[in-house]
Amino acid sequence: MKKIAYVKSADFPHPGTPVRGSRSGAPIMALFDLLGRRWAMGVLWTLRENEPSTFRQLQERCETISPAVLNKRLGELRAAQFVTRGEGGYITTALGRELYDQLVPLGLWSKDWAKALDEMSEMP
Amino acid sequence: MKKIAYVKSADFPHPGTPVRGSRSGAPIMALFDLLGRRWAMGVLWTLRENEPSTFRQLQERCETISPAVLNKRLGELRAAQFVTRGEGGYITTALGRELYDQLVPLGLWSKDWAKALDEMSEMP
DNA sequence: TTACATGCTATTCAATTCATAGCATTTTAT
DNA sequence: ATAAAATGCTATGAATTGAATAGCATGTAA
Numbered sequence: 001m002k003k004i005a006y007v008k009s010a011d012f013p014h015p016g017t018p019v020r021g022s023r024s025g026a027p028i029m030a031l032f033d034l035l036g037r038r039w040a041m042g043v044l045w046t047l048r049e050n051e052p053s054t055f056r057q058l059q060e061r062c063e064t065i066s067p068a069v070l071n072k073r074l075g076e077l078r079a080a081q082f083v084t085r086g087e088g089g090y091i092t093t094a095l096g097r098e099l100y101d102q103l104v105p106l107g108l109w110s111k112d113w114a115k116a117l118d119e120m121s122e123m124p
Numbered sequence: 125m126k127k128i129a130y131v132k133s134a135d136f137p138h139p140g141t142p143v144r145g146s147r148s149g150a151p152i153m154a155l156f157d158l159l160g161r162r163w164a165m166g167v168l169w170t171l172r173e174n175e176p177s178t179f180r181q182l183q184e185r186c187e188t189i190s191p192a193v194l195n196k197r198l199g200e201l202r203a204a205q206f207v208t209r210g211e212g213g214y215i216t217t218a219l220g221r222e223l224y225d226q227l228v229p230l231g232l233w234s235k236d237w238a239k240a241l242d243e244m245s246e247m248p
Numbered sequence: 249t250t251a252c253a254t255g256c257t258a259t260t261c262a263a264t265t266c267a268t269a270g271c272a273t274t275t276t277a278t
Numbered sequence: 279a280t281a282a283a284a285t286g287c288t289a290t291g292a293a294t295t296g297a298a299t300a301g302c303a304t305g306t307a308a
Contacts, residue, residue: 015238020162020188027234032165038265041156055286066266071287081241089285095240102233106226110151114139116219117205162264162296179255190297195256213254 012079034080039065041103043073044082044092048100052089136203158204163189165227167197168206168216172224176213 013019013033015026020033035041039062046061047053053061059070074090077083082096092100137157140149159165163186170185171177177185183194198214201207206220216224 014241015234016242027238028169028231029166031230031234031237032169036160036162036165038160041160042153045152045156054284056284064266066268067287068267068289069265072265080237081244095237098233099237102230105229106155107152109222109226110139110155113155113204113219113223114151117138118140120205178253180253188297190299191256192258192298193296196296 012076014080034076037073037076039069039073040076043070044077044096044100045103045107047083047090048092048097052086052091054089058090136200138204158200161197161200163193163197164200167194168201168220168224169227169231171207171214172216172221176210176215178213182214 013030015030017025017030019025019030042062043058043065047058050057050061055067055070055074058074059065059067062070065073074083077096078085080095081093082099083090084093085091137154139151139154141154166186167182167189171182174181174185179191179194179198182198183189183191186194198207201220204219205217206223207214208217209215
């Protein structure tokens with residue numbers, strides 16, 4: 001019997017089951033678990049800004065990521081339905097783009113944060 | 125000579141210096157580095173919803189976090205100016221509340237994500 | 249002065265990530 | 279057809295990070 005491609009993998013943090021950092025499986029905690037892994041947000045961000053990307057292109061664009069970790073993150077992001085494969089390499093799914101859209105304001109705000117830290121460090 | 129309290133620590137990812145996952149030090153990458161550590165977002169989230177919290181209260185509310193990690197995350201969040209100490213324990217700063225506010229939509233959206241995954245898993 | 253709460257640190261062990269090499273398969277060039 | 283290059287990884291070992299648990303130093307209250 002063949003595996004069906006769209007079943008949820010038990011191997012990535014997903015809502016409804018206990019995840020690292022929460023026994024409740026609350027969606028936000030599952031999301032925090034998934035995104036709170038090194039490079040998870042960075043990969044999604046980088047991919048969305050360079051779609052499609054092959055594995056090696058992503059690797060280069062992420063500068064320092066190791067192929068083992070990239071492969072693992074891609075697997076998790078695919079299991080979570082944020083990333084899939086398409087023509088010319090990896091691409092984001094509709095869900096992945098929604099998530100990215102949630103991160104964009106964070107990207108803008110991070111500049112304010114940088115400014116605030118900077119001003120603070122200049123204090124006499 | 126005494127250390128001044130508000131100087132940036134070199135020991136946490138901050139904009140303008142290379143961080144894990146990016147040599148550029150782009151603010152968003154520094155933020156991703158900081159938040160992409162186990163429990164970082166969870167601690168901020170939990171604290172914001174239970175202000176103020178003592179160390180032990182936070183520990184309980186986070187359910188599974190170990191004191192060493194909580195202490196480390198608190199140190200980073202404080203260095204990043206997201207958390208500070210106040211009457212009755214740890215509290216968020218104005219910056220920390222801004223960041224939390226950026227995460228709130230993510231929390232709402234995570235429910236849609238959960239629903240989408242769920243529907244997908246019910247497919248024939 | 250004993251008891252308890254608080255904010256950690258110490259220690260040991262497990263899991264994760266880094267850095268690098270390299271392999272199997274497909275595509276491209278000659 | 280063959281060789282070279284690109285692609286998508288896997289393997290390995292070292293370094294870093296996190297989990298689990300114990301316990302200590304300080305402060306407060308009884």
